[in-house]
């Protein structure tokens with residue numbers, strides 16, 4: 001297998017790596033190269049920071065190992081190779097009445113990537129992605145393929161779900177799909193005036209899928225205003241044609257996401273929804289993966305890229321922490337239009353999984369000097385509130401911060417160091433955040 | 441009418457994209473090549489995507505003794521028989537320069553092997569008076585260049601063969617599509633220096649599918665390679681022979 005030497009970046013395009021990547025198109029190629037080289041797997045590079053980067057080292061791009069292996073229409077159990085995207089699974093199986101039980105906000109994430117970050121969706125009650133994984137085949141540092149299940153090999157299972165690739169290469173996985181009555185979503189959008197109302201509405205919503213968009217530029221009595229989007233499956237509605245994808249052809253200029261433009265955009269976006277709220281019938285993928293309609297939307301942030309901050313906050317402290325955060329963000333004039341507040345379920349499948357019962361708050365910041373300071377403060381508030389930040393999104397955290405937020409880090413370190421004693425699967429993120437316990 | 445697609449060189453990423461697309465239209469697919477483990481996986485994938493029947497078969501372009509079994513299998517299918525040839529190999533020109541035996545191998549994989557297979561297969565299509573042959577040639581076959589002229593020659597030979605075959609099949613209601621891809625992002629080109637305007641294999645597969653349904657004769661994919669090659673083929677030889685592109 002030839003190796004390609006090139007620069008590659010996380011989705012936020014702030015962090016990049018230069019290294020050799022192999023992209024096996026079949027299992028035999030991967031197994032042959034594994035005899036010589038063990039390296040971390042990477043998926044579709046939809047993690048924002050350095051979770052999938054290995055600067056100066058090697059990596060295995062899994063996106064071409066993307067075949068369906070087996071499906072049982074009676075139980076909805078699907079087995080597929082790890083490089084298939086979650087959007088492709090949804091596209092193929094939704095017409096047959098099934099979708100992945102947990103869907104992240106982008107259909108471009110791979111099955112392996114979804115397990116490795118134990119992703120969550122807009123349906124917090126369903127828990128995390130890993131909770132619907134029945135088993136996976138893991139190619140380990142010792143060269144052997146093991147079938148890993150939550151019951152027979154709980155340590156390895158829990159170190160792999162949310163374990164950002166540190167136990168080896170997930171070759172394929174068996175997952176439980178959720179049955180769905182139609183491919184059409186009935187979406188209710190409601191204008192929300194402030195944070196207190198928002199949290200109450202999220203809390204009280206009975207819709208299976210629920211997500212909040214926040215105008216992060218608003219302050220004072222409008223702090224935390226936005227739009228609540230509640231989705232449920234629509235029956236007997238004619239399926240609307242999904243919107244076709246457009247691409248951002250080049251890096252946007254700097255002023256594009258400057259503070260006055262974002263404020264203006266947010267106000268217009270909010271007014272899009274009538275005061276009484278509105279209901280729309282939408283194609284499933286438009287509801288679950290709205291940003292996928294604009295390919296390379298990360299270029300809107302221009303060449304310097306952007307950071308995303310995402311935290312989970314427990315119920316008891318979330319309101320106070322969010323008020324402080326939103327205040328700080330609105331005053332900083334650094335916010336972008338992409339700000340999301342969701343309810344978060346307690347479900348988590350791994351030692352380093354992000355979810356916790358409470359709320360999740362996420363927003364983007366165009367890269368710039370002031371961002372690190374602001375994000376540092378947001379992380380501090382998160383920590384004080386007993387919350388944690390999401391590794392899939394992180395570019396700026398410190399080892400101390402992560403150790404304080406993730407109780408099970410010591411167990412994780414022990415499990416992955418046992419599975420990979422020579423640290424063949426270490427990545428830039430693992431080194432930056434000392435996730436293997438070796439010091440800097 | 442029921443459609444069956446035989447895909448030769450089915451482990452190629454372009455072939456995978458094409459096989460998936462025809463599977464979604466409900467055609468039966470036979471996936472032929474050398475890596476049986478991979479082909480069996482591909483068959484399961486195609487079946488789950490909609491092919492009522494998806495089967496892996498052994499095919500080596502250098503071993504015509506095995507062709508008969510494939511003809512027999514396909515002859516037993518009802519409806520229209522179609523075949524798409526993705527087989528080809530492109531060793532480094534420097535390696536060929538060192539080992540002239542690679543000339544034979546390259547030409548056998550990319551031209552004479554598939555041509556010989558098709559000679560035996562086409563009568564089955566003629567009997568039924570329908571069906572399409574898709575042949576993957578290459579822009580490399582439009583003009584010999586220092587970097588890959590043996591591969592280019594094989595593809596040029598194959599393209600000429602396909603044009604003759606089109607002439608023959610048209611008379612009985614069949615059709616032949618010659619596909620000339622530019623650079624495609626596959627195992628063949630992964631990590632090679634000097635790649636530009638690289639297309640995804642699935643985009644190529646989509647173009648091929650469109651060309652089949654519209655009965656195109658020769659397509660370049662992506663389309664702009666037609667113009668790039670128009671320029672390249674019009675550079676006077678006096679100048680071209682000194683260039684290294």
Ligand SMILES: Cc1cc2nc3c(=O)[nH]c(=O)nc-3n(C[C@H](O)[C@H](O)[C@H](O)COP(=O)(O)OP(=O)(O)OC[C@H]3O[C@@H](n4cnc5c(N)ncnc54)[C@H](O)[C@@H]3O)c2cc1C
Nearest residue numbers: 043044045046047105109110112113116119120164165170
């Ligand atoms: C627009 C957008 C919306 C998003 N919305 C959500 C959301 O709602 N919820 C959520 O939880 N996340 C969300 N994410 C984050 C995204 O789902 C995760 O980052 C996911 O892991 C990306 O998958 P990937 O295939 O791109 O993996 P990559 O980013 O390439 O890799 C992620 C990690 O997985 C490991 N990995 C990948 N494949 C394998 C494998 N086969 N074997 C072993 N390890 C592997 C890598 O080593 C790396 O550590 C979003 C991202 C974007 C861009």
Ligand SMILES: NC(=O)c1ccc[n+]([C@@H]2O[C@H](COP(=O)([O-])OP(=O)(O)OC[C@H]3O[C@@H](n4cnc5c(N)ncnc54)[C@H](OP(=O)(O)O)[C@@H]3O)[C@@H](O)[C@H]2O)c1
Nearest residue numbers: 449451452453474500501526527528549578623624626628
């Ligand atoms: N990639 C490009 O930029 C590009 C551009 C123009 C044209 N093409 C052509 O497109 C086609 C597909 O190529 P690709 O890019 O997808 O590369 P690829 O993965 O190397 O595909 C070539 C396929 O041909 C098969 N093959 C080679 N020799 C064979 C033989 N003797 N018998 C049986 N099968 C044989 C290989 O089978 P195994 O699996 O057994 O190895 C492989 O599956 C090729 O004809 C290639 O020449 C490619």
